[in-house]
Amino acid sequence: MEEQYIEGTLTSTFSFSNDSIPYQNNIVYPSFDPQERKTISLSGSWKKKRFNANHNWSLQARTEEWILKTAQEGFTLLSYDDSDWELKLLPSPENHLTGKEEIHAAETYEDGVWYRKWIYWPEEYVNQVVTLKCLGVSYISDFWINETYIGHHEGGFTPFAFDVSQHLKPGENLIAVRIDNPPWTTRLDTVPAVNNDFFNYTGIIQNLYFEIVPSLLISRVDVVPLNVNGLIQVEYVIENRTNNEQRAFVDPKFYSTDFHASDWLKNPQAKSICKDELSINGLSPCTLTITAGESKKVKETIMIPNPNLWSIREPHLYVLGLTLLQEEIEIDAFYTQFGFRTLITEGAHIKLNNKSVFFAGVARHEEWPEYGRTASWDRIVDDFTTIADLDVNLVRTAHYPNHIETFIALDRFGIPSMSEIPLWQFETEHYAVQERRGISYQMWREMILSSYNRPSIVMWSTQNESKDITLRKHYNEQLVNETKTIYPDGRLLTQSSAADQPGFHDPSMEPLDVAGWTMYFGIFHGSTPYEGTKHFVEEASKAWPNKPIINTEYGIWSNADESNLEKQVEIYRDVQLALLEKATVAPNGSLNSNGYVAAIDYWTAFDWFVNHNQFYQTMGIYHMDRKTKKPLYDYFKRDHKRLLDQTNGFAIKEEIPAESIEFNSHNQGRTKLKLTFNDRLDLTDLPYLIIRLGQFTQPDPIHIYFHSNNQLSSFTTFTLEKDLIIPIWTLNKDISNAVDSISIEYKEGQSLRIENLFKSYTGELN
Numbered sequence: 001m002e003e004q005y006i007e008g009t010l011t012s013t014f015s016f017s018n019d020s021i022p023y024q025n026n027i028v029y030p031s032f033d034p035q036e037r038k039t040i041s042l043s044g045s046w047k048k049k050r051f052n053a054n055h056n057w058s059l060q061a062r063t064e065e066w067i068l069k070t071a072q073e074g075f076t077l078l079s080y081d082d083s084d085w086e087l088k089l090l091p092s093p094e095n096h097l098t099g100k101e102e103i104h105a106a107e108t109y110e111d112g113v114w115y116r117k118w119i120y121w122p123e124e125y126v127n128q129v130v131t132l133k134c135l136g137v138s139y140i141s142d143f144w145i146n147e148t149y150i151g152h153h154e155g156g157f158t159p160f161a162f163d164v165s166q167h168l169k170p171g172e173n174l175i176a177v178r179i180d181n182p183p184w185t186t187r188l189d190t191v192p193a194v195n196n197d198f199f200n201y202t203g204i205i206q207n208l209y210f211e212i213v214p215s216l217l218i219s220r221v222d223v224v225p226l227n228v229n230g231l232i233q234v235e236y237v238i239e240n241r242t243n244n245e246q247r248a249f250v251d252p253k254f255y256s257t258d259f260h261a262s263d264w265l266k267n268p269q270a271k272s273i274c275k276d277e278l279s280i281n282g283l284s285p286c287t288l289t290i291t292a293g294e295s296k297k298v299k300e301t302i303m304i305p306n307p308n309l310w311s312i313r314e315p316h317l318y319v320l321g322l323t324l325l326q327e328e329i330e331i332d333a334f335y336t337q338f339g340f341r342t343l344i345t346e347g348a349h350i351k352l353n354n355k356s357v358f359f360a361g362v363a364r365h366e367e368w369p370e371y372g373r374t375a376s377w378d379r380i381v382d383d384f385t386t387i388a389d390l391d392v393n394l395v396r397t398a399h400y401p402n403h404i405e406t407f408i409a410l411d412r413f414g415i416p417s418m419s420e421i422p423l424w425q426f427e428t429e430h431y432a433v434q435e436r437r438g439i440s441y442q443m444w445r446e447m448i449l450s451s452y453n454r455p456s457i458v459m460w461s462t463q464n465e466s467k468d469i470t471l472r473k474h475y476n477e478q479l480v481n482e483t484k485t486i487y488p489d490g491r492l493l494t495q496s497s498a499a500d501q502p503g504f505h506d507p508s509m510e511p512l513d514v515a516g517w518t519m520y521f522g523i524f525h526g527s528t529p530y531e532g533t534k535h536f537v538e539e540a541s542k543a544w545p546n547k548p549i550i551n552t553e554y555g556i557w558s559n560a561d562e563s564n565l566e567k568q569v570e571i572y573r574d575v576q577l578a579l580l581e582k583a584t585v586a587p588n589g590s591l592n593s594n595g596y597v598a599a600i601d602y603w604t605a606f607d608w609f610v611n612h613n614q615f616y617q618t619m620g621i622y623h624m625d626r627k628t629k630k631p632l633y634d635y636f637k638r639d640h641k642r643l644l645d646q647t648n649g650f651a652i653k654e655e656i657p658a659e660s661i662e663f664n665s666h667n668q669g670r671t672k673l674k675l676t677f678n679d680r681l682d683l684t685d686l687p688y689l690i691i692r693l694g695q696f697t698q699p700d701p702i703h704i705y706f707h708s709n710n711q712l713s714s715f716t717t718f719t720l721e722k723d724l725i726i727p728i729w730t731l732n733k734d735i736s737n738a739v740d741s742i743s744i745e746y747k748e749g750q751s752l753r754i755e756n757l758f759k760s761y762t763g764e765l766n
Contacts, residue, residue, distance in 0.1 A: 008059025008189045010140075010154060012438035014445050019297050020486050021220075021237055022449050025151050027163045028219040028239050028295050032133065032404045032450050033336045034269045038125070038212040042175070046117045047085040048094070049075070053112030058140050058180035059154075059189060067149045075114050076144040076176040082116050090115065091136075093372035094179075094203030101369055101624045102560070103616055106609045109202050110183035116176050123170040129213050129241050130168060135159045135404055136206030136373070137179060139190060144176040154439055155191065156181070156205065157400040157422060158446035164210070165241065179203060184611060189433045191440050192422045197617065198365060198399060199609045201372045206403055214331040215242040218250075218322055219295065223338040223453045224489055228353050230304040230340065236322060237297050240290040248326050251285040254278040254304060255319040257337070265381050265412055268405045270319045270335040273412075278318075280304060285325075309353050310339025310455040312393045312648040315414030317455070337411060339455030343492050345513050348541065348596035349584050350492065350548045352416070352458065356651040358585035359416065359599035360643045361394025362387060362621070362636075363553065365608040366402045369624045375403035384413050386626055387605050391640040393649045396552060396601045399424050399464050401447040410456035418552075418601075420461035420496065421447055431471035444479055445487075452489060460491055461552070465498040465518055473508040480511045496552040500525045504540035514598070515544045518553035519575065529571050531718055533578035541582070541596040548598035551579055555603040557618040558630055564618075569632050573730070576600065576639065581725055581763050586687055587643050589652035592762035602636065642729055658690060658758040658765045663742075665754050673744045673752060680708070681739040683728045688763040691724040691744075694755030702746040708735040725763045 014024050022029040060066055074080045088094070096107040132143070138156025142149070145167040153160040181202035185195045192200075219239040225232050240246050255274035258264070264273065283302060290296050308316035317337045324332040341353055349356045364387065367373050380403065387395060395415055397406065400422040410417050421443045423430075434440040444462070451457060462479055466472050480493055494514035497506050499521070509515040517540070519525070521532025533554075540549050556571040558564045584595035607620035616624075621633050643649070661681070666674045683689065691704075704726060706713045713732040717724055728736055746752055758765060 003054060003056055005187060006056040007433060008437060009061040010059055010437065012442040013153070014442040016486055017295075021295055021297055022445065022487070024160060025162050027131070027161065028237050029449055030131065030133070030161050031220045031334065031336065031452070032135065032159050033408070033453070034405070035334060036269060036271055040119065040210040040212070042117065042119070042208045042210070043091060044089065046088050046090050046115045047082045048088040049082070049085045049114045050094070051112040051114065053180040053182075055180060055182040055187060058182070062152055070142065070178065071144070071149070075116065075178070076147055078147060078174050085116070088115065090204045091206050091208065092203070092374045093201040093205060095201055095372060097370060097372055099370040101607065101616065104613050105369060105616070106199060106372065106613070108611065108613050110181050110200050111202070112178070112180045113203060114176065114178055115204065116174065118172050118174055121168045121170055121173050125168070125212050126170060127215070128165070129163065129215050129217055130165045131211045132162045132164045132208065133159065133211055134161065134206075134208040137204050137208070138201055139181040140179070142178045146173055155443050155446070156201070158443055159404060159450050160446065163241065177204065188429050189437055191434070191443060192424045193430050194425050195612055196399070196422075196424045197610050199367065199372070200611045205373050206375060216240050216246050216248055216290070216324065216326070217332045218324055218334040221320065221322060221334050221336050221453070223320055223336065225338070225340045225342060226301070228309055228340060228342055230307040231301065232304065232340070233299070233301050234320065235297060235299045237295050238288055238290055238324065239295045240293060243292050245292055246290050246326070248288050248290070248324055248331070249285045250288060250298065251323040251325060252283060253321045253323070254280060254283070255321060257317045257319060259315045259317065259412065259414070265409070268377050268408045270337040271321065273317065273337065274319050274321070274335070278304065307340040310341040310411070311353060311414065312357070312416060312650070313414045315339070315412055317411060336453050337408070338453045339411065341455045343458055343490055345492065345548055347546055348548050348598065350514065350598040352650070356585055356591055358583050358643070358649045359394035359550070359601070360640055360649065361392045361396060361599065361601045362390060363396040363398060363601055363604040364606065365398045365604060366406065367608045375406065377405050377409070380406050380409045383626065384409055384415065386622070388413055388415065390605070390621070390637055391644055393644050394418065394599060394601060401451070404450060407451045407454040407456055411454055415456060416458040417456050418459040418461055418494070419447060419451070419457055420464060423463035423466060426463060426466035426468060426472070428468040428471060431466070431468050431475060435471070440475070441478070448483065448489065449487065452487070458491060459494050459514065461516065462493065462495045462512075464496040465501060467501050469502055469506065469508055473510065476508050477511045494550065499536055504536055505543045509544055509547065513547070514550055515540060515547040516550040516552045519551050520554065521575070522571070523556055528718070529574035530578045533575050534581065537579065537582055537597055548584070549596050550599035550601070551597065552601050553603040554579070554600070555619050559618055560615065565631050568630065569635055572602065572632055573635065577727055577730070580727070585647070585649060585651045586761040587646060588685070588687070588761055589647040589650065590656045590761040591651035591654060592764055593655050594764050595762065639729070655766060656761050658760040661757040661759060663757050668743070671746050671748055671750070673754060675742040675754065675757065677740060682737050683739055683759075684733060684737040686728050686759050686761070688760040689726040689728055690758040690760050690763070690765060691726065691754060692756040692758065693720070693722055693724065693752060695751065695753040696720050697751045700747050700750060702744055702752070705743045705745070706731055706735050706739050707741045707743065708738045711735050723765060
């Protein structure tokens with residue numbers, strides 16, 4: 001019998017001290033950058049047993065009664081005989097995976113599973129601080145070590161940690177983990193909650209390991225660039241987990257790196273890319289006195305003169321290394337990579353390093369058919385090597401925070417990104433319950449504070465395609481206020497609203513830096529791909545004239561039987577055409593002061609699985625194998641090379657005024673005009689030709705033909721306006737480099753008069 005839903009009484013485990021130090025599970029929420037510290041990996045063979053979970057029970061507060069009752073089956077006991085349990089290699093989804101690109105290739109298992117593992121603990125690690133770091137367990141997990149309850153975590157996409165120092169003994173130790181992954185659609189109080197357009201993997205998805213350090217340790221290191229001239233803010237937290245007052249020296253050092261080095265992508269550890277130590281005036285060790293059990297934050301503003309800036313495809317990084325010493329003996333060290341880059345909005349423009357930039361990107365689901373969402377450094381690097389080949393300058397990391405090393409890799413590739421927590425299509429009741437439980441706020445904090453130093457993250461997104469407006473606006477206001485006052489990192493805040501929920505006037509955009517929408521006109525949102533998108537962004541700009549407008553998704557599926565391959569190309573080209581008409585920066589680097597579309601993002605790079613298993617998603621440019629390209633690939637790569645190849649998306653020139661073209665106009669019948677030129681026009685490197693109409697009636701579609709040596713290339717415009725903007729890049733290049741005439745055909749009963757003709761880099765007449 002199906003259990004009746006009872007709202008969970010678990011609440012967020014995340015909090016802040018008076019001096020804004022983040023805490024979770026009674027310890028400082030740590031930095032998760034991989035280090036050279038002593039670690040014991042928990043990857044490998046575990047024993048497992050599936051069970052039918054009582055999801056109401058799993059979401060209840062962890063009282064003593066809850067812990068005792070949950071452990072009564074004996075699975076946490078040292079004496080329990082698990083010899084008949086199955087073996088399972090972890091980390092990996094509990095869901096069985098075939099590695100095939102087909103429906104049901106990934107088993108839809110959304111329920112409970114117990115895992116047990118024995119590990120040997122060396123005598124030498126006794127009396128040191130041991131942190132259990134978990135990078136992703138889905139969905140709610142509880143941990144026991146040697147029969148003692150350690151704690152729990154809710155949420156499948158963000159990392160968490162426990163202090164387990166007092167629970168491990170020399171010799172053999174038992175770790176037991178209970179996981180419950182309630183099926184999406186069965187509850188209102190999980191995040192996500194509805195039947196999402198991605199897969200609900202169960203289990204220990206990402207790496208987990210013990211990290212061993214002395215009882216005085218470096219817990220967090222946070223770096224924020226304050227300007228492009230070399231000013232940075234450094235905050236670090238030293239944690240004293242002893243019962244005595246401690247004195248220590250902290251020795252900070254900065255290192256240069258070389259992104260041309262052969263080992264640049266070999267190792268995610270920041271220490272692996274250190275080159276020369278930098279000599280910085282005023283930088284010296286400091287002495288700290290830390291009372292028993294205290295966590296002390298140190299905050300400094302430091303100047304690194306004449307820094308190399310982290311930028312698109314130019315991933316200049318620096319490394320901050322902190323060494324902790326007692327009596328001149330090193331007891332701990334922490335290294336983190338960071339970059340100098342700044343982000344602001346100015347009117348409708350996004351500025352990266354004080355330059356207007358246009359982002360043209362692609363989304364990526366972090367999922368592989370053989371591994372599900374279980375990531376590895378090599379798989380991550382391979383994915384972004386493929387994506388870098390697409391000539392994009394932005395990656396949206398789907399609807400959830402990706403693996404920690406994904407953003408480390410993006411730092412190294414020099415590709416900006418947008419990261420989001422999985423509030424996917426929330427209704428009013430979903431927002432209401434999160435105001436009571438706070439799990440969505442916890443996920444937001446975990447997402448940001450686990451990847452705080454990554455220059456590649458340029459935007460945080462609060463949600464995707466949610467329907468409620470009032471509570472969503474309140475939620476956005478809360479996140480903006482918290483982020484910018486408690487842990488300001490200089491990034492831009494946005495969201496990914498559905499264009500029809502409620503529309504371009506969406507009040508929940510008000511608190512955000514950037515106004516973002518998914519745009520599926522002609523597919524989900526009515527109208528046609530070109531006209532619907534064009535009208536929407538125009539109206540969105542009027543509603544939010546001082547905010548950059550970004551498109552967070554566009555595209556269509558190609559179908560498993562490949563019946564929609566050409567439709568995928570058609571939709572892509574029509575939507576992109578409408579978006580680029582108001583781009584803030586032209587491909588030659590000309591600033592468009594009247595532009596307001598600051599970013600576009602195609603959905604997606606690779607095909608992926610969806611949770612209901614009725615089909616798999618085929619919106620990728622590639623199939624799941626990352627090798628098989630679809631016809632869209634050639635168009636996408638050509639277009640993005642044109643958009644970004646010269647400038648990486650930056651405005652490097654002042655706005656170039658449109659240039660008038662001399663022409664002769666001839667009437668060739670009642671429904672045809674012909675424009676001829678004294679000299680052939682070379683339009684190859686020109687983004688737009690603008691035809692100014694002096695007179696027109698009945699705004700029906702017209703067909704425009706470009707002629708060269710008896711060859712034709714055509715363009716159809718569906719809406720007549722005073723200025724017809726013709727995208728030259730859509731024409732056949734063999735024709736556009738030597739145009740001798742242009743003919744315009746229109747319907748019987750229409751009238752047209754051409755007033756002027758202009759070359760334009762931005763699609764604007766200034």
